[in-house]
Amino acid sequence: MEHCDTLILPRWIVPVAPAGTVLEAHAVAVSEGRITAVLPAAEARARFQPSVLVERPDHVLIPGLVNAHTHAAMTLLRGFADDLSLESWLRERIWPAESRWVSAEMVRDGTELAMAEMLRGGTTCFADQYFFPEIVAEAAADLSMRAVVATPVVDFPTVWARNAEEYLQKASDLVHDPYAGHPLVSTAFAPHSTFALSDASFAALRVLADQLDIRVQMHLHETAAEVQNSLRETGKRPFDRLADAGLINSSLLAVHCVHLNEDEIGRFAEAGVSIAHCPSSNLKLASGVAPVDKFRDAGLNVALGSDSAASNNVLDLFTEMRSAALLAKAASGDATAVTASEALHMATLGGARGLGLESTIGSIETGKLADLACIDFNRVNTQPVYDVISQIVYATHQDQVSDVWVGGKHQLDNGHFAHIVEDDLIARANEWRDRIVTSTHKSQVPG
């Protein structure tokens, strides 16, 4: 008998690659953090002597979900500013609260709360853009969650840095030790948007990104107003400013892209750009619905993001998968647009590719890292089962995630966290709430 660390025996496996495949009565063997075999269950029982055997007879095993766009620490502002215009939301609520309260401690507490929520919902990897990215990186490493920590770059001073030069310096610092070659944490640059950076800052960022061979994530064409304002102020669409800066290439993850025209979609596809689609956030802030069916028709890679808890208000990729598939149907007038299988791809392999991690995560294949999530279908809302992938995307609630592994480490075991103490995280979240409520907008905050 061959040893393996963990042998997982679910009822079904949806490996995502090849697309649409559903394996029944198969097993996944894991050793040293990697998937070492995907094989028929009977064969697995005969071949492997596992240290841990995990039998999940009513469950489906999927690749861990990838949340390609969030601002994790903002869980501490969940529900703080709802049903407001983007303008009021930002200027009257979010920015004042952030300028008063963002600190290393706040980022640590908010990010840990976010990671607990994401892990509970089967998300094993997240891409984050927020202040104090070194704290986000530390939190991810400490809690053993995979993260792409994108360091923010803007032209104006914040609590984290004074000007573009300092943001870029801090971003470069983070690329090196301690995260060079880290098993869980990698880094990226996150210029906020074309309205937050000058052409000179984009030029400096591009030189540095090329030198360090580092990927770039950026909000782009989120709202119609963003495009109009840019035209008025610079004579160019944000897309063209980015193109002029030489940043439209296969290292770019463009976030939102609700208002791309067909020419831009074509040029993105040609350049191998990925898009982080954030369906819930785009609805909530009334930005619109991104033309995901056109992205797909053009051959663009699409990832999924929750955006922050202040504009969603949950970090739940099951909700985003369902929304991505359903919205595409209504927006295109075609009920066959974006199938369940395509939505699942966006939340797994599409996300991995958008983050430059497609060779190591995003699908259940031998040799990949063992980032896995197991879903319990034995609930009234997921019975009976005709189509496993449809059930994952259209009928599963995130609390049905029973088990989560990150790099082979069993983080959520049959509904229970191995290491994370949720009550502590909730207690700290409430301390922040008390501080924030007593200091800002007292009269506007009920309860």
Next chain:
Amino acid sequence: MEHCDTLILPRWIVPVAPAGTVLEAHAVAVSEGRITAVLPAAEARARFQPSVLVERPDHVLIPGLVNAHTHAAMTLLRGFADDLSLESWLRERIWPAESRWVSAEMVRDGTELAMAEMLRGGTTCFADQYFFPEIVAEAAADLSMRAVVATPVVDFPTVWARNAEEYLQKASDLVHDPYAGHPLVSTAFAPHSTFALSDASFAALRVLADQLDIRVQMHLHETAAEVQNSLRETGKRPFDRLADAGLINSSLLAVHCVHLNEDEIGRFAEAGVSIAHCPSSNLKLASGVAPVDKFRDAGLNVALGSDSAASNNVLDLFTEMRSAALLAKAASGDATAVTASEALHMATLGGARGLGLESTIGSIETGKLADLACIDFNRVNTQPVYDVISQIVYATHQDQVSDVWVGGKHQLDNGHFAHIVEDDLIARANEWRDRIVTSTHKSQVPG
């Protein structure tokens, strides 16, 4: 001390009426199935000697949710026909399966599965349109769930009746014993749509509805094609055929209404018609997004429905509330359109009014029936809490419903069903699945 059957002490109460109210440290007293007092917790402890004391220190108590449109038995076809055009969905999948499989037994098993799912998600009342409504009524009475059983009327033969006359006869029969004055079950007429009934059938239905003083529910203007086909075939929009039949009045619950024009919205408002908005179903079948903000501006009452599990694929009003609020924002380009409080109203008092039950359910008020749901906020995805109502609509997952009462009867107690045995329901659902899969469309059904 005054006796009461149940005294509930949650952290918060959202009574829905008055709108936007959040009570903290209050209690609800229940006796003989009704709410007998809503009062400060300290006062309640001093005044009442309850048979059962229910303390829920991290929870919010809301009125039981009202699912104003479903076809409950179709849970047995959940995921059976996804990512298909409405035409293929209906003609190639749903109708053949229904004509082969619908029976009293199938309706009983499917409806029980649906009721378990709805109760788990805090829904205490549902309006159903399906064949064998007498079986739906029986199932609701047996499982102690509130139901408005709407009897289907079409011109063509099905397994349940041969022609409009027989449908109407069976509908009238059901209005009388055993459901006249039943504490849980009431009845309505459900002419399917203008394309399924002749003018003569509408005329006969109207006479009968007036005689029996019974409310009417009907699919209307669900798709653009429905309106176009009607214009081509009859020279009239479906709305106008209904108007000519004298059916546009305050007894009408018009379902879907994705494609109403402004004149029709105004005439509906004038007549006191209610609309059952089914946001998920309208997305999934690519029907579009109903102009809910315009309904509201016109003063129309709006209820929420899940539609069937074959076009959703869950019966979860938390998902529908969230979708109703978020979609209205994107569709109108206004992030303030349809607030959390308005979405909660749709799922409670709006639903009650749409079903003619607003004097007895839909809000937490003294004298109303004790249809209640309790939500546990002590989860990482609903912390911290700034705004209780926002948290209910934008951040709560349906599995956070801890307790449900229907007419004072404790159906779900701290996450556990008092009477329903879910494993039995799931086992029966799987028997149906096996039969359906082996007989129909074998090659198209995976796994």
